[in-house]
Amino acid sequence: MSYVFVNDSLQTTVPLLQACIDGDLVYVKRLLECGFDPNTRDCRGRTGMHLAAARGNVDICRLLHKFGADLLATDSQGNTALHMCGHVDTIQFLNQRIVPSSTPLVLAKRRGVNKDAIRLLEGLEEQEVKGFNRSSHSSLEKMQLAENESAMESHSLLNPHLHSTDGMLSSFRTTWQEFVEDLGFWRVLILLLVIALLSLGIAYYVSGVLPFASNQLELVH
Numbered sequence: 001m002s003y004v005f006v007n008d009s010l011q012t013t014v015p016l017l018q019a020c021i022d023g024d025l026v027y028v029k030r031l032l033e034c035g036f037d038p039n040t041r042d043c044r045g046r047t048g049m050h051l052a053a054a055r056g057n058v059d060i061c062r063l064l065h066k067f068g069a070d071l072l073a074t075d076s077q078g079n080t081a082l083h084m085c086g087h088v089d090t091i092q093f094l095n096q097r098i099v100p101s102s103t104p105l106v107l108a109k110r111r112g113v114n115k116d117a118i119r120l121l122e123g124l125e126e127q128e129v130k131g132f133n134r135s136s137h138s139s140l141e142k143m144q145l146a147e148n149e150s151a152m153e154s155h156s157l158l159n160p161h162l163h164s165t166d167g168m169l170s171s172f173r174t175t176w177q178e179f180v181e182d183l184g185f186w187r188v189l190i191l192l193l194v195i196a197l198l199s200l201g202i203a204y205y206v207s208g209v210l211p212f213a214s215n216q217l218e219l220v221h
Contacts, residue, residue, distance in 0.1 A: 014040055020048040020064075023057050028064070038069035045076035053094065056087030061094065071098050 016036045019027040028048070032038060039047050049069045052060040061081070065071065071094060072080055082098065085091045105121040180188050 014042065016040055016048055017042050017046075017051060020051040020057070020060055021055075023052075023055060023060065025057075025059050025063065028060050032063065032067040038064045038067045039073060041075075045074070047073050047075075047081070049073065049081040050075055050079070050084050053081040053090050054084040054086070056085075056090050058087070058090045058093050061090060065097060 016028065016031045016038075017040065019031060038049075041047055042051075047064075047069065049061060049064050049071065050073075052058075052064065071082075074080055082091065082094045085094065105118070105125050108118060108121055183191075
């Protein structure tokens with residue numbers, strides 16, 4: 001930001017540029033109507049459009065444009081007014097009025113430069129378009145991924161019981177696998193048989209009837 005604002009008022013003695021720095025729309029209009037050049041520059045090559053755009057003074061930008069200010073004028077570092085913008089309305093104003101057809105390729109064709117230069121500019125323009133498409137595609141993928149993650153989080157929040165059930169089942173499976181691995185498959189099988197026999201003994205002791213005995217008697221008769 002220091003490039004734009006530090007000591008701006010000390011670097012110009014041109015009334016029009018000072019009015020753009022001050023944001024004085026009335027004085028800018030009066031100076032332009034009196035014949036001041038809308039493209040006059042300060043010691044750093046900046047026009048009134050640069051200074052007004054940097055401060056977000058879109059009304060002054062419109063007025064300068066009306067009186068013929070060059071939207072594509074560059075300062076000593078190659079910056080246009082659009083490079084200096086930090087305000088939405090100013091960016092929109094400049095972007096809508098910069099002629100898209102005034103690309104280096106179009107201007108080179110108009111000037112009738114040699115074919116090699118034309119081919120070079122065509123290649124550069126094609127690379128720029130491809131790079132933009134890849135960037136846009138990557139941004140779209142990131143947005144879709146973020147939306148999917150957000151949807152999954154919302155589903156988890158709306159169905160906490162389902163989430164907790166899945167977690168319990170997963171924890172039980174893990175614990176059972178560790179138990180079998182530690183004890184051994186055959187020992188686990190024998191342990192299960194012993195538990196089954198004990199269950200049958202307890203059932204007989206409580207009821208006095210062997211399990212499945214009545215069914216066997218019916219089959220014999």
